[in-house]
Amino acid sequence: MQNILFILNEAPYGSERSFNALRLAINLNEQEHQETRLQLFLMSDSISCALVKQTPAEGHNIQQMLEILLAQGAEVKLCKTCADARGLSMLPLIEGAEIGTLDDLSLWTLNADKVLSF
Known part of the structure; x- marks a missing residue:
C-alpha cells in the first residue's frame, strides 16, 4: 500500500489547483493495480x-x-x-472532514511515501 499526502493551499474556485488535486486524488483511488491510502490536509x-x-x-x-x-x-x-484566522472554525464541515493541527500534518508527512502540494 502506498501512502500519499496531498497538501492543498488554494481556494476552491479562485483557481483550478484544488480542483486538479482532487481530480488526481479521485483518479488514484480508482486505479485497480495499485492500492493507495490518501490523506488530504487543507491549508x-x-x-x-x-x-x-x-x-x-x-x-x-x-x-x-x-x-x-x-x-x-x-x-x-x-x-x-x-x-481560526479566517473565522471558519465554527462553521459546519463536510461529514468526515475534521479540524487538524500542524502536528497532524507533520505525522502525515513523516508517514507518507509521497507528498503532493497544490
Whole structure:
C-alpha cells in the first residue's frame, strides 16, 4: 500500500489547483493495480473546500469531490490555525472532514511515501 499526502493551499474556485488535486486524488483511488491510502490536509484558503452547502454556478463542485474521496476512505483535515484566522472554525464541515493541527500534518508527512502540494 502506498501512502500519499496531498497538501492543498488554494481556494476552491479562485483557481483550478484544488480542483486538479482532487481530480488526481479521485483518479488514484480508482486505479485497480495499485492500492493507495490518501490523506488530504487543507491549508490557507483551501480550508473553504470542506464547507457544506456549496452551490457553484457551473463547472466542478469541490464539495462533491471531497465527499467522493471521503466515501472512498480518504482522510481530510483542515488546518486549525488557518480556519481560526479566517473565522471558519465554527462553521459546519463536510461529514468526515475534521479540524487538524500542524502536528497532524507533520505525522502525515513523516508517514507518507509521497507528498503532493497544490
